[in-house]
Amino acid sequence: MNLKDFLRLISKYRWLIIAIPIITLLVTYLFVKNLPKQYKSQAKLSTGLLDPSRQVAPEVPSYSGPDVLIKINQQFTNIMDIMVMPKNMSILSYRLILHDLRNPQKPFKPQSDDINALTAAQRQEAIRLFEERLIKKQVLTPFDNYDIKLYNLVKSMGYDAEAISRKLSITHEDNSDFVTVEYTSENTFLSVFVVNTLSSDFVNNYSEDLISNKNKSILVLDSLLQKKEAVMNQKNQELKEYKIKNRVLNLDKQSQIVYQQIIDYENKKSQALIDLQSLQSALNNVNNNLDNRGLDKYLGAGVSRDNQTVIVLRNKVQAANNDYIDGGFKAVDKKKVDSLQQLLDIQLTKSNDQYVADPVIAKQTLVQRRIEIGIDLEKTRASIQDIDRELAKLNAKFSTMVPFDAGVQKYERDADVATKEYLDLLNRYNQTNLDKNIGLRLQLEQEGVPTVAEPSRKVIYMALSGIASIAICFGLLFVIHVLDHSINNRKQLEIATKGRVIGELNFIRKENRDIDEIWKNAANDKQFSTYKNLLREARFEINQSLAQKDHKVLGLTRLHPENFTIFSAVSLAYAFARLDKQILLIGDAEMANEIQKWNIPTHQTLKTVLKTFTLEKNNLITFLNKDLEGLSLLENKDDLSIAQIFRGLKNEFDYIIVYLDAVNGESDLREWILFTEKYLATFMAGNSLSERDREAIRHLNSDEKFIGWLINGVKRK
Numbered sequence: 001m002n003l004k005d006f007l008r009l010i011s012k013y014r015w016l017i018i019a020i021p022i023i024t025l026l027v028t029y030l031f032v033k034n035l036p037k038q039y040k041s042q043a044k045l046s047t048g049l050l051d052p053s054r055q056v057a058p059e060v061p062s063y064s065g066p067d068v069l070i071k072i073n074q075q076f077t078n079i080m081d082i083m084v085m086p087k088n089m090s091i092l093s094y095r096l097i098l099h100d101l102r103n104p105q106k107p108f109k110p111q112s113d114d115i116n117a118l119t120a121a122q123r124q125e126a127i128r129l130f131e132e133r134l135i136k137k138q139v140l141t142p143f144d145n146y147d148i149k150l151y152n153l154v155k156s157m158g159y160d161a162e163a164i165s166r167k168l169s170i171t172h173e174d175n176s177d178f179v180t181v182e183y184t185s186e187n188t189f190l191s192v193f194v195v196n197t198l199s200s201d202f203v204n205n206y207s208e209d210l211i212s213n214k215n216k217s218i219l220v221l222d223s224l225l226q227k228k229e230a231v232m233n234q235k236n237q238e239l240k241e242y243k244i245k246n247r248v249l250n251l252d253k254q255s256q257i258v259y260q261q262i263i264d265y266e267n268k269k270s271q272a273l274i275d276l277q278s279l280q281s282a283l284n285n286v287n288n289n290l291d292n293r294g295l296d297k298y299l300g301a302g303v304s305r306d307n308q309t310v311i312v313l314r315n316k317v318q319a320a321n322n323d324y325i326d327g328g329f330k331a332v333d334k335k336k337v338d339s340l341q342q343l344l345d346i347q348l349t350k351s352n353d354q355y356v357a358d359p360v361i362a363k364q365t366l367v368q369r370r371i372e373i374g375i376d377l378e379k380t381r382a383s384i385q386d387i388d389r390e391l392a393k394l395n396a397k398f399s400t401m402v403p404f405d406a407g408v409q410k411y412e413r414d415a416d417v418a419t420k421e422y423l424d425l426l427n428r429y430n431q432t433n434l435d436k437n438i439g440l441r442l443q444l445e446q447e448g449v450p451t452v453a454e455p456s457r458k459v460i461y462m463a464l465s466g467i468a469s470i471a472i473c474f475g476l477l478f479v480i481h482v483l484d485h486s487i488n489n490r491k492q493l494e495i496a497t498k499g500r501v502i503g504e505l506n507f508i509r510k511e512n513r514d515i516d517e518i519w520k521n522a523a524n525d526k527q528f529s530t531y532k533n534l535l536r537e538a539r540f541e542i543n544q545s546l547a548q549k550d551h552k553v554l555g556l557t558r559l560h561p562e563n564f565t566i567f568s569a570v571s572l573a574y575a576f577a578r579l580d581k582q583i584l585l586i587g588d589a590e591m592a593n594e595i596q597k598w599n600i601p602t603h604q605t606l607k608t609v610l611k612t613f614t615l616e617k618n619n620l621i622t623f624l625n626k627d628l629e630g631l632s633l634l635e636n637k638d639d640l641s642i643a644q645i646f647r648g649l650k651n652e653f654d655y656i657i658v659y660l661d662a663v664n665g666e667s668d669l670r671e672w673i674l675f676t677e678k679y680l681a682t683f684m685a686g687n688s689l690s691e692r693d694r695e696a697i698r699h700l701n702s703d704e705k706f707i708g709w710l711i712n713g714v715k716r717k
Contacts, residue, residue, distance in 0.1 A: 009477055017473045024469035025462055032458045038184050041191035041448035043199045045179040048442075049075055076172045079179055079442075083170055083202050089161035090140040091205070092198050094130050096159040099193070101127050108190035112156035114149070122148060137205070164194065178445060188450040195448035203442045214432055221429040228425050232418040239415050262394045269387045272380055279377040286370040290363065310364075313344040314371055321375050325382040485688040493711050496689055499701045500708035502545070502680060503538030505568055506530050507713040513567045514597060515574045530716060531571075538710055539575040545678055545707040552650045555679025555705075557660040557669065559693050565682045568712045569659050570594050576655050577620040584649060586624045587659035595623045610636050610645065617652060626659070632668035639674065646675050663696045678707050685713040 010017065049072050082088065100107035100115070101123055118126060126148045133140070133150075140160070144150045154160050169182040183194040317340045324333035348368070487493050490504045508518070508531055518525075522532040546554060556572070558565045566587070573585045585595070592602035600618060605625040609615050615624070628636055637645070649656055658676055661667035673679060681700060689697070700706045 006478070009480070010474075013473075013477060017470070017477075020473055021466045021469040024465050028462050028465040029458075032461045036186045037453035038186065038457075039188035039191050039451055040182060040184045040454055041188065041195050041451060042446075043181045043195040043444065043448040044446040045079075045181065045199055045203065046443045046445040047076070047079065047177055047179060049177060076179065079206075080170045080172065082206065083179075083181070083198065084161075084165060084168070086139045086161060087137060088198065088202055088205065089164065091134060091137060091201050092164065092194065093140055093154050093159045093161065094134040095197050095201075096190075096193070097154050097157060098127060098130050098134070100157060101130070108185075108187050108193065109157055112153075114153050114156040118148075118153075126150070126153060168194070168198075181448075183448075184454070188453075192448045192450055196444075199444050199447075203444055206442055217432050218429065221425060221432060225422070225425050225429055228418070228422040232415070232422045235415040235418040239412060262391065265387050265391050265394065269384060269391070272384045272387060276377065276380045276384065279373055279380060283370060283373045283377060286366055286373060289366050290370065310344065310347050313340060313347055316340045317344055318371070318375070321378065325378060486686050487683065487688065487711075488685050489714055490711055493683055493709055497697050497701070497709060499697070499706075502541040502708040502710060503534060504685075504711040504714045505534050505538065505571070507685070507715045508567070515567070515571045516598060518571075519574070519578070535571055535575050539572065539579075542572070542680065542707070543576075546655075549677075551677035552654065553646060553656045553658065553675065553677040555658045555660045555673060555676035556682065557679060558662050558682040558684075559664055559689075559696060560684065560687065561662045561665055565684070565712065566591050566594055566659070568682055568710065569657065573621055573657050576657075580620070581654035582617070582652070583621045584624060584653040584656045585621060585659070586626050586656065588626060591659055592623060592625055595621075607636065610642070613645065613648070615649070615652070622653070633671045633675070634668075642675055663700070664692060673703075673705065676705065678705055680707050680710055682710045682712055685711055685715065 096108065100109070100111060104111065115123075129148060129150060140151060140154060142151050145152055151160075155163070158164075164183075167184045169180075171180050171182075172178070173180070181195045181199050183191045183198075185191045185194070317337065320333065320337040320340050324330070324337050327333045348364075487496050490501050494501050506527060508527065512518070512528075518528045518531055522529040542554065546552065556565075556569045569587065570585075570591065573583050577583050585591070586606060587595075595602055598621070600621055600623050601616070602623050602625060604616060604623070605627060607628050609624065615622070633642060636642075646656070658672060658679075660672050660676075660679065661669050663669065663681065
């Protein structure tokens with residue numbers, strides 16, 4: 001966006017920008033000068049949501065944390081939304097209309113035509129119907145128009161919900177426990193009545209609805225509570241019966257004890273296996289020593305008898321031990337073993353005392369040791385067998401507990417779920433009961449009172465209207481400027497075409513388009529003088545372009561067929577003629593009409609010249625009509641003949657200016673360009689470029705014969 005162009009556009013419409021706000025201010029003043037005074041009344045409701053002193057058992061212990069603040073804000077929002085619901089607004093409408101119907105001498109507003117049209121009987125009937133709807137708390141709708149048009153009566157007085165809501169404000173300030181109700185009207189008593197009535201009715205209705213809802217919830221919860229209690233008792237009874245039936249006292253404790261016993265016996269078995277291996281190793285060692293034949297020399301004949309006694313006793317001890325083990329370790333067998341062992345010990349002692357120096361004592365000791373180890377070995381084996389039997393019993397007992405444990409867990413889980421559901425429901429029941437008795441209680445903390453009139457807003461309205469009108473004017477001009485893609489001066493044309501602009505010509509009104517008069521009266525008219533000087537600049541640039549290669553044939557085309565281009569072509573011919581140059585102007589019938597103003601003959605045609613090769617030369621400017629009667633240039637003559645004719649014309653004239661058709665028009669423009677040495681294009685200021693125009697411009701810029709653009713109709717200050 002070009003800021004200078006935008007400022008220029010503003011300057012152009014400056015009087016409009018000044019006039020519109022002034023008119024707007026005057027109109028606004030006419031509307032607001034008789035505005036009635038406004039009275040505002042305010043009432044405050046206390047909710048207790050942020051007042052701990054009014055909460056017997058607050059739901060949350062503190063008011064910190066985003067979740068609690070969000071919940072409290074939702075409660076405030078719900079309260080404000082409920083206040084403006086159709087039910088509460090209808091109750092307010094009923095009270096307002098009833099006040100005016102009952103007090104026709106002191107209504108809040110002048111009574112409407114609908115109310116004045118009521119007869120005394122109809123008025124009483126309307127009062128009765130409104131009272132009945134007020135008691136039933138029915139919502140007023142547009143369909144409530146019967147014999148007595150209740151809705152129309154309320155709406156005619158402006159007491160309907162929509163009209164009241166426009167001047168009603170219900171707000172809550174942050175960190176405040178109060179909800180503020182404000183109403184503004186032309187009657188201070190009406191404002192007081194609205195805020196107090198709406199607040200009082202809302203507090204009463206809200207409390208009633210709250211208690212009613214709580215009672216309904218309590219009834220539902222009580223019914224559910226009884227069902228859940230029955231389910232809980234049934235599940236607990238099933239658990240009890242299952243334990244009694246399967247003789248399960250405390251399955252967890254019992255299984256723990258059995259499992260611990262299994263671990264203990266496993267440990268004993270491991271130790272017994274270790275002892276068994278140790279005894280077996282010791283027995284093998286003793287047997288190896290006894291099997292050594294080198295010890296036979298120590299055997300004496302004198303001790304054979306004693307040895308036989310010892311052997312007999314040992315055999316008896318061995319037999320007694322076997323009986324003791326096989327008999328399940330009975331005390332009687334144990335005494336027998338001990339007695340025989342005592343006799344064996346006595347016999348051994350006797351033998352030792354009798355044969356102290358007997359060389360066979362060492363072997364006897366080994367034999368005794370083998371016997372002892374053998375006894376211990378048998379004991380260990382017997383103990384392992386007993387441990388295995390006990391382990392089998394314990395594992396079998398533990399295995400029988402597994403299905404019982406699964407059954408007990410199932411019944412306990414069902415009982416726990418039923419108990420939890422019952423307790424949760426009981427907690428909700430108790431909480432609902434508590435909320436019903438000590439829950440949220442709204443109070444009308446501050447009633448509305450009559451007030452003085454609000455400051456007048458006439459000045460504000462006028463200021464806003466003036467600012468708004470100015471903003472709209474500037475906005476519209478900005479939109480016009482942004483959406484305006486027209487090209488209005490030389491610089492814009494250079495940017496748009498990316499080509500050379502050899503000159504520009506300012507705008508001349510249609511009635512003044514006579515180049516001879518403009519040239520002669522330039523000193524007396526600023527626009528004429530500007531046009532003359534700009535035309536001279538364009539003539540100089542064109543002359544420079546033609547003089548580079550001694551060219552004389554200049555074509556003049558344009559993007560669109562515009563009549564103003566004819567005037568610029570004639571002006572160029574006139575400007576070159578002012579240099580005392582012989583000019584041949586080849587144009588169409590419209591140009592002929594323009595040329596006739598100078599008394600220049602226009603009867604000669606190019607078709608005649610192509611046929612006869614003759615041309616009557618006029619003083620300075622000679623006009624030649626290029627009308628070929630529907631045929632193109634090359635359809636009349638071949639290109640060599642035409643080129644020869646133009647060479648002959650160049651010898652007769654200093655400059656030949658050919659007025660070409662438009663680039664975007666349907667014509668034989670390309671054939672004409674073949675016989676021009678240079679050509680330029682004119683552009684009418686105020687036009688914009690289409691995609692087709694841009695394609696034509698790209699073609700023109702790529703042509704070596706094209707010398708640039710001449711913009712016409714530029715509006716200058």
